[in-house]
Amino acid sequence: MKVTEHIKQSKGKTQFSFEILPPLKGQNIQTIFENIxxxxxxxxxxxxxxYHREEYIYKELPNGLLEKxxxxxxxxxxxxxxxxxxxxxxxxxxxxxxxxFDKEDTENFLIDLHFLGIDNVVALRGDAVKSETYxxxxxxxxxxxxxLVKQIDAMNHGQYxxxxxxxxxxxxxxxxxxxxxxxxxxxxxxxxxxHFLKKKVEAGASYVVTQMFFDNxxxxxxxxxxxxxxxxxxxxxxxxxxxxxxxxxxxPHRFHVDLPEPLIKEVIKCRDNKQVRQVxxxxxxxxxxxxVEHGVPFLHxxxxxxxxxxYTIAKEIF
Ligand code: FAD
Numbered sequence: 001m002k003v004t005e006h007i008k009q010s011k012g013k014t015q016f017s018f019e020i021l022p023p024l025k026g027q028n029i030q031t032i033f034e035n036i037x038x039x040x041x042x043x044x045x046x047x048x049x050x051y052h053r054e055e056y057i058y059k060e061l062p063n064g065l066l067e068k069x070x071x072x073x074x075x076x077x078x079x080x081x082x083x084x085x086x087x088x089x090x091x092x093x094x095x096x097x098x099x100x101f102d103k104e105d106t107e108n109f110l111i112d113l114h115f116l117g118i119d120n121v122v123a124l125r126g127d128a129v130k131s132e133t134y135x136x137x138x139x140x141x142x143x144x145x146x147x148l149v150k151q152i153d154a155m156n157h158g159q160y161x162x163x164x165x166x167x168x169x170x171x172x173x174x175x176x177x178x179x180x181x182x183x184x185x186x187x188x189x190x191x192x193x194x195h196f197l198k199k200k201v202e203a204g205a206s207y208v209v210t211q212m213f214f215d216n217x218x219x220x221x222x223x224x225x226x227x228x229x230x231x232x233x234x235x236x237x238x239x240x241x242x243x244x245x246x247x248x249x250x251x252p253h254r255f256h257v258d259l260p261e262p263l264i265k266e267v268i269k270c271r272d273n274k275q276v277r278q279v280x281x282x283x284x285x286x287x288x289x290x291x292v293e294h295g296v297p298f299l300h301x302x303x304x305x306x307x308x309x310x311y312t313i314a315k316e317i318f
Pocket of ligand 1: 122126185186200209
């Protein structure tokens with residue numbers, strides 16, 4: 001079922017959902033199930049599965065030439081989605097990227113999803129690969145998420161890349177896109193970012209999921225600005241509980257979001273990461289309660305591969 005239908009059916013009640021990461025190459029799907037199992041108590045209508053590009057290093061050969069080698073990969077987004085739908089009978093939502101895909105790869109990926117009965121996707125540009133400063137699209141790929149949304153929307157209208165194909169099956173994907181309450185790092189302003197977010201919605205996106213934030217006022221202000229800009233689709237808040245002291249630097253650096261001063265002070269006071277985890281849980285519970293009071297359609301948690309803290313938070317809220 002589509003995310004938008006789940007929202008309609010809930011009649012204003014906030015629902016629980018979360019995102020998981022595929023395990024690193026060579027690891028077992030069992031660890032994923034062990035993380036998902038306890039969270040099923042809170043009846044998530046959907047579970048997101050992220051997509052990760054390969055990461056490369058360039059290794060110098062004896063002849064002086066450089067060889068591109070894949071060093072890290074989290075494969076299995078599609079397989080994990082199929083396994084989740086089969087095991088838990090809930091919707092699994094794969095993330096799909098512009099990065100690393102040309103249009104043909106994208107079409108084939110979407111055909112596989114369609115065959116598997118997956119009818120939601122989150123369409124993203126992806127970040128630049130680690131060895132590059134700026135994002136580069138594949139030859140014959142998409143430079144922005146809006147172009148990916150347009151390709152998905154075209155397939156939803158039965159238009160495939162090869163327009164000589166006859167009797168094409170019409171897909172019916174419900175498309176989610178990313179939104180940034182504290183603006184995307186490359187956007188010159190929040191207004192410009194919202195301008196391009198609106199383009200994604202006009203191209204066919206049916207809902208927005210936000211980047212994590214730790215100050216609800218940032219989310220409320222963002223939703224307000226989006227509404228004023230004419231974006232009317234649901235805007236699902238994404239939440240991540242702080243879990244280690246290292247994240248004080250890592251989260252602002254990697255995700256370009258600010259941490260509120262009171263949260264920083266609490267984390268600095270902690271003697272070990274067990275205490276930080278507890279601070280993170282309490283902060284996230286307070287955020288979640290306020291968002292529920294505000295009537296958000298979903299609370300969408302970033303589990304980052306470990307679910308014990310999400311379980312504790314959800315137990316308080318749902
Ligand atoms: P876009 O919407 O394309 O925007 C990128 C930037 O370009 C923005 O600054 C925007 O303002 C600007 N822009 C957009 N369109 C135009 C245009 N036509 N002309 C000029 N400027 C434009 N990454 C992964 O690798 N895997 C994942 O699974 C994943 N999941 C995510 C889930 C969520 C909810 C979020 C918030 C992010 C996720 N990311 C993931 C990270 C995401 O890929 C990066 O943040 C990426 O840098 C931007 O993706 P986007 O889809 O927002 O890009």
